[in-house]
Amino acid sequence: MSVEADYTIVVHTLDRGPTAPSGSPYVIKLETFLRMAKLKYELDFKKPFSKKGKTPWITYNGQDIADSQIIQEFLSQKHGIVFSAHLTPEVRAVARGMRAILEDHFYYSFCLDQWVYNDVKNVLNYFAPLPIPKLFVPLVLRKWKSSMKQSCKSQGIGRHTQAEVEKMGREDLQSVSVFLGEKTYMMGDKPTELDCLVFGMTVMSFYTAPSHSPYYKAVAEDFPNLKRHLDRMKEEYWPDWDDCLYNKA
Structure with missing residues (x-):
């Protein structure tokens, strides 16, 4: 190595x-x-x-x-990074399955919620201003919305009803929550690569989703261990969180 x-x-x-x-x-x-x-x-x-x-x-x-x-x-x-070296092959296989749930399924549920089911203008609340004249912003948003809708349809989840998609997305988060249980990190007492991904997805759900989103509610209320994991990872690895935010002023 x-x-x-x-x-x-x-x-x-x-x-x-x-x-x-x-x-x-x-x-x-x-x-x-x-x-x-x-x-x-x-x-x-x-x-x-x-x-x-x-x-x-x-x-x-x-x-x-x-x-x-x-x-x-x-x-x-x-x-020579070996965060998962202590895991058995069976446990690594579970971690890979968790990654697939989040990246290949839940992510698309969230994208539909953020880009298709709700006013796409809400997306601008969670990104720095687009480096284009304001006159062209609506056109760009419509293009992005259409592209995201087509991507989700090609993936498959975009062919379902909104209610069906939201049920699937919540069940994805519930599965992650059940596996996490009362552990400190996803795979036990030590953080692994999977914790980075879970953190990324829960940051998206809690910090870049509107309060009426089912995924915000899932992390904020329904699955409190995911919120504890989110807070733990943020405190441990992002002590400069506020300094890393875009300042609109």
């Missing part, structure tokens, strides 16, 4: 948000991983999307890598 001492990590992403450091759960996931691994990094907001059309992406010593999961695996190999 190679361990690199000299490195430069540039995280390319959208600008900071006013209610959370990012409106994307994958940015929160990646930055939390970097903080957990004690890897120094810098941010670039000028080129938020990679050639794959994904955000975040990184430049590592001149090499471009996209997708938060691929980035984590790349950096783990480069720096």
